[in-house]
Amino acid sequence: xxxxxxxxxxxxxxxxxxxxxxxxxxxxxxxxxxxxxxxxxxxxxxxxxxxxxxxxxxxxxxxxxxxxxxxxxxxxxxxxxxxxxxxxxxxxxxxxxxxxxxxxxxxxxxxxxxxxxxxxxxxxxxxxxxxxxxxxxxxxxxxxxxxxxxxxxxxxx
Amino acid sequence: xxxxxxxxxxxxxxxxxxxxxxxxxxxxxxxxxxxxxxxxxxxxxxxxxxxxxxxxxxxxxxxxxxxxxxxxxxxxxxxxxxxxxxxxxxxxxxxxxxxxxxxxxxxxxxxxxxxxxxxxxxxxxxxxxxxxxxxxxxxxxxxxxxxxxxxxxxxxxxxxxxxx
Numbered sequence: 462x463x464x465x466x467x468x469x470x471x472x473x474x475x476x477x478x479x480x481x482x483x484x485x486x487x488x489x490x491x492x493x494x495x496x497x498x499x500x501x502x503x504x505x506x507x508x509x510x511x512x513x514x515x516x517x518x519x520x521x522x523x524x525x526x527x528x529x530x531x532x533x534x535x536x537x538x539x540x541x542x543x544x545x546x547x548x549x550x551x552x553x554x555x556x557x558x559x560x561x562x563x564x565x566x567x568x569x570x571x572x573x574x575x576x577x578x579x580x581x582x583x584x585x586x587x588x589x590x591x592x593x594x595x596x597x598x599x600x601x602x603x604x605x606x607x608x609x610x611x612x613x614x615x616x617x618x
Numbered sequence: 619x620x621x622x623x624x625x626x627x628x629x630x631x632x633x634x635x636x637x638x639x640x641x642x643x644x645x646x647x648x649x650x651x652x653x654x655x656x657x658x659x660x661x662x663x664x665x666x667x668x669x670x671x672x673x674x675x676x677x678x679x680x681x682x683x684x685x686x687x688x689x690x691x692x693x694x695x696x697x698x699x700x701x702x703x704x705x706x707x708x709x710x711x712x713x714x715x716x717x718x719x720x721x722x723x724x725x726x727x728x729x730x731x732x733x734x735x736x737x738x739x740x741x742x743x744x745x746x747x748x749x750x751x752x753x754x755x756x757x758x759x760x761x762x763x764x765x766x767x768x769x770x771x772x773x774x775x776x777x778x779x780x781x782x
Contacts, residue, residue: 576747580763585754585757
Protein backbone atom coordinates (compact mmCIF):
# COMPACT_ATOMS: atom_id res chain seq x y z
CA UNK A 462 0.00 0.00 0.00
CA UNK A 463 1.41 3.36 -1.02
CA UNK A 464 0.20 6.37 0.94
CA UNK A 465 -0.49 9.74 -0.67
CA UNK A 466 1.80 12.61 0.29
CA UNK A 467 -0.99 14.30 2.28
CA UNK A 468 -1.66 11.10 4.23
CA UNK A 469 2.00 10.71 5.17
CA UNK A 470 2.10 14.35 6.28
CA UNK A 471 -1.02 13.83 8.38
CA UNK A 472 0.35 10.68 10.03
CA UNK A 473 3.72 12.25 10.79
CA UNK A 474 2.03 15.33 12.21
CA UNK A 475 -0.56 13.60 14.34
CA UNK A 476 1.90 11.04 15.70
CA UNK A 477 4.46 13.72 16.49
CA UNK A 478 1.79 15.70 18.34
CA UNK A 479 0.27 12.65 20.08
CA UNK A 480 3.73 11.62 21.30
CA UNK A 481 3.48 14.46 23.83
CA UNK A 482 -0.04 15.91 23.97
CA UNK A 483 1.02 18.72 26.32
CA UNK A 484 3.57 20.10 23.87
CA UNK A 485 2.78 22.73 21.25
CA UNK A 486 4.72 22.44 18.02
CA UNK A 487 4.72 24.65 14.96
CA UNK A 488 4.06 23.34 11.47
CA UNK A 489 7.58 24.47 10.51
CA UNK A 490 9.13 22.30 13.26
CA UNK A 491 7.20 19.21 12.14
CA UNK A 492 7.96 19.90 8.48
CA UNK A 493 11.67 20.23 9.20
CA UNK A 494 11.82 17.06 11.29
CA UNK A 495 10.21 14.89 8.60
CA UNK A 496 11.53 16.72 5.54
CA UNK A 497 8.09 17.61 4.22
CA UNK A 498 6.67 20.77 2.67
CA UNK A 499 5.40 23.22 5.29
CA UNK A 500 2.68 24.48 2.93
CA UNK A 501 1.42 20.97 2.34
CA UNK A 502 1.55 20.26 6.06
CA UNK A 503 -0.36 23.45 6.95
CA UNK A 504 -3.24 22.35 4.72
CA UNK A 505 -3.27 18.88 6.29
CA UNK A 506 -3.18 20.35 9.81
CA UNK A 507 -6.26 22.44 8.96
CA UNK A 508 -8.11 19.21 8.08
CA UNK A 509 -6.93 17.51 11.28
CA UNK A 510 -8.06 20.56 13.28
CA UNK A 511 -11.50 20.46 11.67
CA UNK A 512 -11.72 16.76 12.58
CA UNK A 513 -11.03 17.63 16.24
CA UNK A 514 -7.78 15.69 16.38
CA UNK A 515 -5.55 18.75 16.61
CA UNK A 516 -5.90 22.17 18.24
CA UNK A 517 -4.29 25.29 16.82
CA UNK A 518 -3.05 28.19 18.93
CA UNK A 519 -2.34 31.48 17.20
CA UNK A 520 0.18 34.18 18.05
CA UNK A 521 3.74 34.14 19.34
CA UNK A 522 4.63 30.72 20.73
CA UNK A 523 1.56 29.29 19.01
CA UNK A 524 1.44 26.03 17.19
CA UNK A 525 -0.45 22.78 17.23
CA UNK A 526 -1.34 20.39 20.01
CA UNK A 527 -2.94 16.95 19.93
CA UNK A 528 -6.54 17.09 21.15
CA UNK A 529 -7.90 13.66 20.22
CA UNK A 530 -7.93 10.35 22.08
CA UNK A 531 -4.76 8.50 21.07
CA UNK A 532 -6.02 5.24 22.56
CA UNK A 533 -9.16 5.39 20.46
CA UNK A 534 -7.99 6.98 17.19
CA UNK A 535 -6.85 4.38 14.69
CA UNK A 536 -4.53 4.72 11.70
CA UNK A 537 -7.54 3.87 9.53
CA UNK A 538 -9.45 6.95 10.72
CA UNK A 539 -6.54 9.26 9.89
CA UNK A 540 -5.69 7.64 6.56
CA UNK A 541 -9.32 7.56 5.46
CA UNK A 542 -9.45 11.36 5.71
CA UNK A 543 -6.89 11.75 2.92
CA UNK A 544 -6.67 8.47 1.02
CA UNK A 545 -8.70 5.62 -0.47
CA UNK A 546 -7.88 2.71 1.81
CA UNK A 547 -9.74 -0.09 0.05
CA UNK A 548 -9.22 0.75 -3.62
CA UNK A 549 -10.99 -2.40 -4.83
CA UNK A 550 -14.17 -1.22 -3.09
CA UNK A 551 -14.19 2.05 -5.03
CA UNK A 552 -17.74 2.95 -5.96
CA UNK A 553 -16.93 3.59 -9.62
CA UNK A 554 -16.99 0.34 -11.57
CA UNK A 555 -14.21 -0.29 -14.04
CA UNK A 556 -14.23 -1.99 -17.42
CA UNK A 557 -14.22 -5.77 -17.11
CA UNK A 558 -15.50 -5.83 -13.51
CA UNK A 559 -18.57 -7.84 -14.55
CA UNK A 560 -16.65 -10.48 -16.50
CA UNK A 561 -15.78 -13.85 -14.91
CA UNK A 562 -12.12 -12.80 -14.81
CA UNK A 563 -13.02 -9.41 -13.37
CA UNK A 564 -15.12 -10.97 -10.60
CA UNK A 565 -12.41 -13.50 -9.67
CA UNK A 566 -9.75 -10.78 -9.68
CA UNK A 567 -12.09 -8.62 -7.58
CA UNK A 568 -12.36 -11.35 -4.93
CA UNK A 569 -8.58 -11.58 -4.59
CA UNK A 570 -8.14 -7.79 -4.45
CA UNK A 571 -10.98 -7.52 -1.93
CA UNK A 572 -9.20 -10.09 0.27
CA UNK A 573 -6.06 -7.96 0.25
CA UNK A 574 -8.10 -4.84 1.01
CA UNK A 575 -9.91 -6.56 3.88
CA UNK A 576 -6.58 -7.42 5.52
CA UNK A 577 -5.34 -3.86 4.99
CA UNK A 578 -8.48 -2.36 6.51
CA UNK A 579 -8.51 -4.68 9.53
CA UNK A 580 -4.82 -4.02 10.16
CA UNK A 581 -5.23 -0.24 10.02
CA UNK A 582 -8.40 -0.37 12.14
CA UNK A 583 -6.61 -2.34 14.86
CA UNK A 584 -3.65 0.01 15.30
CA UNK A 585 -4.32 3.04 17.44
CA UNK A 586 -1.99 6.02 17.64
CA UNK A 587 -0.91 4.80 21.09
CA UNK A 588 -0.08 1.36 19.69
CA UNK A 589 1.96 2.88 16.86
CA UNK A 590 3.85 5.05 19.34
CA UNK A 591 4.63 1.87 21.31
CA UNK A 592 6.01 0.31 18.12
CA UNK A 593 8.21 3.39 17.72
CA UNK A 594 9.52 2.95 21.27
CA UNK A 595 10.19 -0.75 20.79
CA UNK A 596 12.06 -0.51 17.52
CA UNK A 597 15.81 -0.31 17.57
CA UNK A 598 17.40 3.12 17.15
CA UNK A 599 18.41 3.88 13.55
CA UNK A 600 21.77 2.54 12.50
CA UNK A 601 24.71 4.89 11.91
CA UNK A 602 24.45 6.72 8.58
CA UNK A 603 27.10 4.68 6.73
CA UNK A 604 25.43 1.37 7.63
CA UNK A 605 21.98 2.67 6.69
CA UNK A 606 23.22 3.70 3.25
CA UNK A 607 24.77 0.28 2.67
CA UNK A 608 21.49 -1.35 3.65
CA UNK A 609 19.54 0.87 1.25
CA UNK A 610 21.90 -0.15 -1.52
CA UNK A 611 21.40 -3.84 -0.75
CA UNK A 612 17.63 -3.36 -0.76
CA UNK A 613 17.72 -1.61 -4.10
CA UNK A 614 19.75 -4.48 -5.53
CA UNK A 615 17.33 -7.08 -4.21
CA UNK A 616 14.38 -5.18 -5.66
CA UNK A 617 16.06 -4.83 -9.02
CA UNK A 618 16.77 -8.56 -9.25
CA UNK B 619 2.21 -17.62 40.23
CA UNK B 620 -0.47 -15.46 41.90
CA UNK B 621 -0.13 -11.78 41.09
CA UNK B 622 -1.54 -9.11 43.35
CA UNK B 623 -2.86 -5.89 41.83
CA UNK B 624 -1.37 -2.59 42.89
CA UNK B 625 -3.44 0.41 43.85
CA UNK B 626 -3.74 2.80 40.96
CA UNK B 627 -3.55 0.15 38.26
CA UNK B 628 -7.32 -0.06 38.09
CA UNK B 629 -9.18 -3.04 39.53
CA UNK B 630 -7.68 -3.52 42.96
CA UNK B 631 -6.67 -6.79 44.59
CA UNK B 632 -6.88 -8.71 41.36
CA UNK B 633 -5.24 -12.10 41.44
CA UNK B 634 -4.13 -14.01 38.36
CA UNK B 635 -4.09 -17.75 39.04
CA UNK B 636 -4.64 -21.10 37.38
CA UNK B 637 -8.28 -21.98 36.69
CA UNK B 638 -9.95 -24.52 38.97
CA UNK B 639 -12.89 -26.77 38.15
CA UNK B 640 -15.07 -24.63 40.44
CA UNK B 641 -14.39 -21.63 38.12
CA UNK B 642 -15.86 -23.30 35.04
CA UNK B 643 -19.53 -22.27 35.51
CA UNK B 644 -18.49 -18.61 36.05
CA UNK B 645 -16.22 -18.76 32.98
CA UNK B 646 -19.13 -20.11 30.94
CA UNK B 647 -21.41 -17.32 32.19
CA UNK B 648 -18.81 -14.63 31.46
CA UNK B 649 -18.24 -16.01 27.96
CA UNK B 650 -21.98 -16.07 27.37
CA UNK B 651 -22.22 -12.42 28.43
CA UNK B 652 -19.45 -11.52 25.98
CA UNK B 653 -20.42 -13.67 23.00
CA UNK B 654 -24.15 -14.08 23.56
CA UNK B 655 -23.77 -17.84 23.11
CA UNK B 656 -24.05 -20.25 26.04
CA UNK B 657 -21.79 -23.31 25.72
CA UNK B 658 -21.43 -24.93 29.13
CA UNK B 659 -20.26 -28.30 27.75
CA UNK B 660 -17.54 -26.61 25.69
CA UNK B 661 -16.12 -24.94 28.80
CA UNK B 662 -16.20 -28.20 30.77
CA UNK B 663 -14.31 -29.80 27.90
CA UNK B 664 -11.83 -26.89 27.71
CA UNK B 665 -11.09 -27.22 31.40
CA UNK B 666 -10.64 -30.99 31.06
CA UNK B 667 -8.14 -30.44 28.22
CA UNK B 668 -6.31 -27.27 29.35
CA UNK B 669 -6.85 -26.87 33.09
CA UNK B 670 -4.07 -27.98 35.40
CA UNK B 671 -2.13 -29.66 32.55
CA UNK B 672 1.62 -29.31 31.93
CA UNK B 673 2.41 -27.13 28.91
CA UNK B 674 -1.17 -25.87 28.84
CA UNK B 675 -2.28 -22.72 30.59
CA UNK B 676 -5.81 -21.82 31.65
CA UNK B 677 -5.62 -18.71 33.82
CA UNK B 678 -8.28 -16.59 35.46
CA UNK B 679 -8.34 -13.07 36.92
CA UNK B 680 -10.16 -13.06 40.21
CA UNK B 681 -11.40 -9.76 41.54
CA UNK B 682 -12.60 -8.53 44.88
CA UNK B 683 -15.13 -10.84 46.48
CA UNK B 684 -13.80 -13.73 44.38
CA UNK B 685 -15.69 -12.55 41.32
CA UNK B 686 -14.34 -13.69 37.98
CA UNK B 687 -12.97 -10.72 36.04
CA UNK B 688 -11.50 -12.61 33.09
CA UNK B 689 -9.76 -15.66 31.69
CA UNK B 690 -7.12 -16.60 29.13
CA UNK B 691 -6.09 -19.94 27.63
CA UNK B 692 -2.97 -20.94 25.75
CA UNK B 693 -0.53 -23.74 25.09
CA UNK B 694 2.74 -24.64 23.43
CA UNK B 695 2.30 -26.06 19.93
CA UNK B 696 5.07 -27.51 17.82
CA UNK B 697 5.80 -28.23 14.16
CA UNK B 698 2.49 -27.19 12.68
CA UNK B 699 3.50 -26.45 9.08
CA UNK B 700 7.14 -26.51 10.09
CA UNK B 701 6.85 -23.99 12.91
CA UNK B 702 9.23 -24.65 15.82
CA UNK B 703 7.53 -24.77 19.24
CA UNK B 704 5.67 -21.54 19.93
CA UNK B 705 3.06 -20.29 22.34
CA UNK B 706 -0.56 -19.98 21.24
CA UNK B 707 -3.23 -17.93 22.93
CA UNK B 708 -6.64 -18.97 21.69
CA UNK B 709 -9.18 -17.67 24.19
CA UNK B 710 -9.43 -14.42 26.12
CA UNK B 711 -12.38 -12.90 27.91
CA UNK B 712 -12.66 -9.92 30.24
CA UNK B 713 -15.83 -8.90 32.04
CA UNK B 714 -17.12 -5.88 30.05
CA UNK B 715 -17.91 -4.14 33.37
CA UNK B 716 -14.20 -4.04 34.26
CA UNK B 717 -12.69 -3.35 30.83
CA UNK B 718 -9.98 -0.71 30.46
CA UNK B 719 -8.56 -1.63 33.86
CA UNK B 720 -5.60 -3.56 32.47
CA UNK B 721 -7.05 -6.95 33.40
CA UNK B 722 -6.60 -8.25 29.84
CA UNK B 723 -3.02 -6.95 29.84
CA UNK B 724 -2.27 -8.69 33.12
CA UNK B 725 -3.77 -11.97 31.93
CA UNK B 726 -1.75 -11.70 28.72
CA UNK B 727 1.46 -10.85 30.59
CA UNK B 728 0.88 -13.79 32.93
CA UNK B 729 0.32 -16.31 30.13
CA UNK B 730 3.34 -14.95 28.24
CA UNK B 731 5.43 -15.54 31.37
CA UNK B 732 4.09 -19.12 31.58
CA UNK B 733 4.87 -19.73 27.90
CA UNK B 734 8.37 -18.27 28.19
CA UNK B 735 8.98 -20.49 31.22
CA UNK B 736 7.84 -23.45 29.11
CA UNK B 737 10.73 -22.66 26.75
CA UNK B 738 9.22 -20.81 23.78
CA UNK B 739 10.20 -17.36 22.55
CA UNK B 740 7.18 -16.48 20.38
CA UNK B 741 3.49 -16.15 21.13
CA UNK B 742 0.78 -16.27 18.46
CA UNK B 743 -2.94 -15.89 18.23
CA UNK B 744 -5.63 -15.94 15.53
CA UNK B 745 -8.58 -13.58 15.33
CA UNK B 746 -11.50 -12.76 13.09
CA UNK B 747 -10.54 -9.91 10.75
CA UNK B 748 -13.48 -7.83 11.94
CA UNK B 749 -12.85 -8.45 15.65
CA UNK B 750 -11.55 -4.93 16.13
CA UNK B 751 -11.73 -5.04 19.92
CA UNK B 752 -9.48 -8.06 20.40
CA UNK B 753 -7.28 -7.20 17.42
CA UNK B 754 -6.60 -3.75 18.89
CA UNK B 755 -5.95 -5.32 22.30
CA UNK B 756 -3.37 -7.82 21.05
CA UNK B 757 -1.67 -5.17 18.93
CA UNK B 758 -1.50 -2.86 21.94
CA UNK B 759 0.38 -5.66 23.71
CA UNK B 760 3.01 -5.63 20.97
CA UNK B 761 1.73 -8.36 18.63
CA UNK B 762 2.26 -7.83 14.89
CA UNK B 763 1.34 -9.80 11.78
CA UNK B 764 3.32 -13.05 11.70
CA UNK B 765 4.75 -15.23 8.94
CA UNK B 766 1.62 -17.41 8.65
CA UNK B 767 -1.65 -16.68 6.91
CA UNK B 768 -4.91 -18.46 7.56
CA UNK B 769 -6.76 -19.96 4.57
CA UNK B 770 -10.09 -21.73 4.35
CA UNK B 771 -12.74 -22.94 1.93
CA UNK B 772 -16.25 -24.33 2.17
CA UNK B 773 -16.45 -28.12 1.92
CA UNK B 774 -18.75 -29.95 -0.45
CA UNK B 775 -21.45 -31.85 1.46
CA UNK B 776 -20.75 -35.62 1.68
CA UNK B 777 -22.19 -37.56 -1.24
CA UNK B 778 -24.70 -40.36 -0.56
CA UNK B 779 -22.91 -43.67 -0.16
CA UNK B 780 -19.50 -42.02 0.32
CA UNK B 781 -17.23 -43.71 2.83
CA UNK B 782 -16.89 -42.27 6.32
